[in-house]
Amino acid sequence: xxxxxxxxxxxxxxxxxxxxxxxxxxxxxxxxxxxxxxxxxxxxxxxxxxxxxxxxxxxxxxxxxxxxxxxxxxxxxxxxxxxxxxxxxxxxxxxxxxxxxxxxxxxxxxxxxxxxxxxxxxxxxxxxxxxxxxxxxxxxxxxxxxxxxxxxxxxxxxxxxxxxxxxxxxxxxxxxxxxxxxxxxxxxxxxxxxxxxxxxxxxxxxxxxxxxxxxxxxxxxxxxxxxxxxxxxxxxxxxxxxxxxxxxxxxxxxxxxxxxxxxxxxxxxxxxxxxxxxxxxxxxxxxxxxxx
Amino acid sequence: xxxxxxxxxxxxxxxxxxxxxxxxxxxxxxxxxxxxxxxxxxxxxxxxxxxxxxxxxxxxxxxxxxxxxxxxxxxxxxxxxxxxxxxxxxxxxxxxxxxxxxxxxxxxxxxxxxxxxxxxxxxxxxxxxxxxxxxxxxxxxxxxxxxxxxxxxxxxxxxxxxxxxxxxxxxxxxxxxxxxxxxxxxxxxxxxxxxxxxxxxxxxxxxxxxxxxxxxxxxxxxxxxxxxxxxxxxxxxxxxxxxxxxxxxxxxxxxxxxxxxxxxxxxxxxxxxxxxxxxxxxxxxxxxxxxxxxxxxxxxxxxxxxxxxxxxxxxxxxxxxxxx
Numbered sequence: 001x002x003x004x005x006x007x008x009x010x011x012x013x014x015x016x017x018x019x020x021x022x023x024x025x026x027x028x029x030x031x032x033x034x035x036x037x038x039x040x041x042x043x044x045x046x047x048x049x050x051x052x053x054x055x056x057x058x059x060x061x062x063x064x065x066x067x068x069x070x071x072x073x074x075x076x077x078x079x080x081x082x083x084x085x086x087x088x089x090x091x092x093x094x095x096x097x098x099x100x101x102x103x104x105x106x107x108x109x110x111x112x113x114x115x116x117x118x119x120x121x122x123x124x125x126x127x128x129x130x131x132x133x134x135x136x137x138x139x140x141x142x143x144x145x146x147x148x149x150x151x152x153x154x155x156x157x158x159x160x161x162x163x164x165x166x167x168x169x170x171x172x173x174x175x176x177x178x179x180x181x182x183x184x185x186x187x188x189x190x191x192x193x194x195x196x197x198x199x200x201x202x203x204x205x206x207x208x209x210x211x212x213x214x215x216x217x218x219x220x221x222x223x224x225x226x227x228x229x230x231x232x233x234x235x236x237x238x239x240x241x242x243x244x245x246x247x248x249x250x251x252x253x254x255x256x257x258x259x260x261x262x263x264x265x266x267x268x269x270x271x272x273x274x275x276x277x278x279x280x281x282x283x284x285x286x287x288x289x290x291x292x
Numbered sequence: 293x294x295x296x297x298x299x300x301x302x303x304x305x306x307x308x309x310x311x312x313x314x315x316x317x318x319x320x321x322x323x324x325x326x327x328x329x330x331x332x333x334x335x336x337x338x339x340x341x342x343x344x345x346x347x348x349x350x351x352x353x354x355x356x357x358x359x360x361x362x363x364x365x366x367x368x369x370x371x372x373x374x375x376x377x378x379x380x381x382x383x384x385x386x387x388x389x390x391x392x393x394x395x396x397x398x399x400x401x402x403x404x405x406x407x408x409x410x411x412x413x414x415x416x417x418x419x420x421x422x423x424x425x426x427x428x429x430x431x432x433x434x435x436x437x438x439x440x441x442x443x444x445x446x447x448x449x450x451x452x453x454x455x456x457x458x459x460x461x462x463x464x465x466x467x468x469x470x471x472x473x474x475x476x477x478x479x480x481x482x483x484x485x486x487x488x489x490x491x492x493x494x495x496x497x498x499x500x501x502x503x504x505x506x507x508x509x510x511x512x513x514x515x516x517x518x519x520x521x522x523x524x525x526x527x528x529x530x531x532x533x534x535x536x537x538x539x540x541x542x543x544x545x546x547x548x549x550x551x552x553x554x555x556x557x558x559x560x561x562x563x564x565x566x567x568x569x570x571x572x573x574x575x576x577x578x579x580x581x582x583x584x585x586x587x588x589x590x591x592x593x594x595x596x597x598x599x600x601x602x603x604x605x606x607x608x609x610x611x612x613x614x615x616x
Contacts (some may be wrong), residue, residue, distance in 0.1 A: 025412075025416070028389065028411050029409060029411075029412055029416060032407055032408065033424065034423045034425055035404075035428075036428060039427050039428055039430065039489075040368045042443065042446060042486070045442075045446055045452045046442050047451075061450075061455045061458075062450070063455045063456060105333070107329045108330050108334070109326065110326070110329045111326040111328075111421065112330070114326075115325075115327075117327055123330075126337075129596060130341045131542050132596065132599050133341070133595070134546070134547045134571075134588060134595060135547070135549075135568075135591055136575075136584075136587070136590040136591065137344075137566050137589065137592045138345060138348065139572075140348060140581055140584065140588075141348055142340070142356075144358070156601075161340050164336045164337060164339070164340035164341060165340070165341070167333060167336070167337075168337070168341065176354065192373040194502075196325060196326070196329075224435065225435040225436065226551070227435070227436070227437050227549065227553070228549050232572075242435070242436040243435040243438060244295050245442055246437065247437050247441065247553065247554055250441055257450070259449075263441075264441055264445075266435040267434075267435065268438050271434045271435060271438075272430075272433060272434070274433075275433040
């Protein structure tokens with residue numbers, strides 16, 4: 001992933017910068033650009049070695065330019081882990097969690113933020129704490145119960161677990177968003193004879209759509225990147241997710257350096273794709289919390 | 293990973309109680325109807341979070357291998373923890389993780405964000421600043437395990453780092469970076485800085501957008517240098533974001549698991565072990581469920597205490613400044 005820099009031009013709208021600043025800002029630019037390029041070096045290494053044959057790697061080492069454009073590593077990884085299945089598992093799990101968690105958060109937040117049920121501050125605090133818990137504090141009982149319930153090694157178990165974990169955060173966030181929801185809108189709808197259920201879907205939801213879309217994207221990506229719970233819960237080829245598949249092949253002797261890099265490349269492509277697609281939403285979300 | 297916690301979270305306590313705002317014509321009868329909306333969330337919460345947490349608490353008082361019935365042994369697991377070197381090492385390493393995932397990224401991120409926003413964004417084109425920001429943020433986008441595996445390979449004895457050292461004539465420095473207990477922890481810390489740095493940069497740059505540019509211009513006219521403007525304006529204006537970054541990154545650092553699993557599995561000789569990996573290993577490799585539960589409960593307790601302290605410090609700072 002190379003970042004091409006547009007040739008910098010001095011800002012025109014400024015009055016001509018006085019004396020010393022001219023040279024300093026170029027030095028600053030060079031230093032920051034060097035740091036940014038250093039951040040990308042691991043990606044460059046990975047790209048360079050993902051298209052190298054194992055023989056080429058062992059004779060010429062990790063830094064040489066590939067002697068041929070070798071794609072067998074990519075194909076080996078693709079077939080060895082049955083990558084399309086992993087991709088589908090990740091999409092299914094992350095997509096279901098994003099939608100279900102948003103629905104659950106919205107329902108709870110409706111009661112807390114708009115219904116203002118008694119003890120809501122305690123309840124919101126509880127959800128906030130739940131969000132901070134280390135997953136180790138839940139994992140063994142979840143693993144044990146899932147086995148008892150016949151849900152071990154099913155995607156459904158992981159979907160249910162992450163729906164709740166993400167909804168804990170979503171409830172906390174939406175409760176504070178809905179706490180500031182304009183009362184007049186609700187009262188007007190109530191005067192028109194709309195019941196609570198109708199108000200939720202026809203009045204509240206359309207007004208907080210931007211927040212909802214930020215939550216959908218975050219839940220999807222967070223779930224996609226999760227590791228511990230899928231690692232424990234999903235143990236065979238037909239259920240594992242993209243990150244777990246890569247990690248579980250890591251220990252294998254089969255994984256020579258080029259295949260490792262090819263696998264890493266394939267596994268990060270979807271993440272980069274989401275990043276590009278959702279860049280705007282993510283930037284909005286990052287500021288959503290801190291803005292007043 | 294961008295550990296899930298490292299994406300934006302709203303400011304803690306953002307929902308102020310408004311006891312007087314309760315509409316009078318809403319009697320407690322309607323309260324009951326709203327409880328129905330809380331029902332699905334509450335049931336799921338009890339099933340997946342509340343119940344398992346309490347059960348882990350119970351298991352921490354037992355001896356259990358995962359089959360048969362747990363034997364109640366009181367506080368023995370906790371007593372054993374106190375004399376367990378691995379336990380203490382793992383918590384000591386948590387401090388290293390906080391340095392690598394909170395302290396360094398926050399400080400460097402503040403400087404970088406200020407430089408990108410102030411110097412580069414304004415003296416050059418904003419697109420230049422955006423492209424540079426994307427480069428710093430990229431590691432945050434990938435699944436942290438993928439990052440761990442790429443780094444694991446780079447740091448292998450026959451990996452790219454040693455290759456690079458050879459190429460520039462520093463072959464003598466070649467090393468089994470992750471295999472040597474002396475270098476493993478610093479190297480893991482460096483990787484975590486690489487993973488984490490983009491988050492504060494992006495949050496702080498967004499925060500700077502809402503700072504009134506006239507403040508900077510006025511300060512400039514008054515002859516304030518870059519560093520004085522940074523200290524007096526930037527730091528003061530974006531303190532709420534600094535709290536958010538500090539809290540979310542600290543919690544992520546205390547929970548870190550994926551990178552350790554992918555890079556070192558806590559080795560060599562526990563040099564990079566952390567509580568969450570130690571708990572995982574104790575649960576699933578040593579099949580000592582009671583002991584693993586005790587480790588998890590201690591970790592949970594510490595996280596909750598740290599979070600509460602953070603939020604209280606934030607509230608106190610806000611009250612001192614008046615309404616922000």
